[in-house]
Amino acid sequence: MQLGFMGEFRHSLDNKNRLIIPSRFRELLGEQFVVTRGLDRCLYICPMDEWFRLQESFPSAAIATSDYRKFSRLLNAGAVAGEFDTQGRVTIPANLLEYAGITRDLVIIGVGTRAEVWSVESWDSYRDDAESSFNEVVEKILDQPRGTSSRVSKDATEGEGPR
Numbered sequence: 001m002q003l004g005f006m007g008e009f010r011h012s013l014d015n016k017n018r019l020i021i022p023s024r025f026r027e028l029l030g031e032q033f034v035v036t037r038g039l040d041r042c043l044y045i046c047p048m049d050e051w052f053r054l055q056e057s058f059p060s061a062a063i064a065t066s067d068y069r070k071f072s073r074l075l076n077a078g079a080v081a082g083e084f085d086t087q088g089r090v091t092i093p094a095n096l097l098e099y100a101g102i103t104r105d106l107v108i109i110g111v112g113t114r115a116e117v118w119s120v121e122s123w124d125s126y127r128d129d130a131e132s133s134f135n136e137v138v139e140k141i142l143d144q145p146r147g148t149s150s151r152v153s154k155d156a157t158e159g160e161g162p163r
Contacts, residue, residue, distance in 0.1 A: 004028065005110030010120070012105050017097060018089040021045070022108065025115050026088055035096060036079035040126060043092070043100050043117040045082065050113045092117070 009022050021029070025045075034051040038044035046054065062068040078099065082090045097103070100119055107123040109116050118126070130137070 004112045005115050006112070007110045009108045010105070011108060013092070013097070013102070014089075016091065017094065018085070018091050019106070019108075019117070020087070020089050021084065021115070023088065025108070025110065026084060029082075029115070031083060033082045034079050035082045035090065035092060036075055037096065037099050038116055041100055041118075041122055043096055043102075045090075045115040045117065046113070051079075 005025060005028055007022070007024070011020055013019055029045065029047050032048055034044075034046045034048065036044050036046075058068065058072070063072075078096060080093055080096070084090055092102075100117065101122055102117070102119045105120045107118045107120055109118065109123070
């Protein structure tokens with residue numbers, strides 16, 4: 001079983017908008033991957049298989065809703081196929097950097113099936129806010145009825161094993 005994307009790494013763009021991706025993330029991404037707009041003003045970097053899984057996860061009837069069309073258009077219009085240069089760098093297009101508010105310094109975080117790229121200021125603010133409500137968020141997630149989300153069971157977090 002692969003562990004997936006995890007960890008937090010602080011980096012800077014070079015003068016050609018290239019970003020060095022941590023070696024562990026490069027292994028998980030493979031030779032080709034997708035860089036696109038993410039939620040909360042970050043960028044998503046997804047392996048191709050995860051990108052296809054995301055695209056297939058929406059029911060075909062969803063296209064009839066304006067919210068789905070907005071989401072799909074923004075997600076796909078901002079998407080670019082990425083590949084590494086010989087030094088493990090990827091070029092991030094200017095429109096995506098602008099979307100995420102990234103000028104030079106940034107944070108790359110692992111989020112299970114993908115990496116996210118944040119401006120330092122946005123990440124620090126988001127993390128501080130999330131940390132202040134971490135316990136309440138966990139309780140809300142674990143109190144959801146079974147089958148409504150993929151999560152670790154409350155029993156598992158209390159040392160009683162999975163449900």
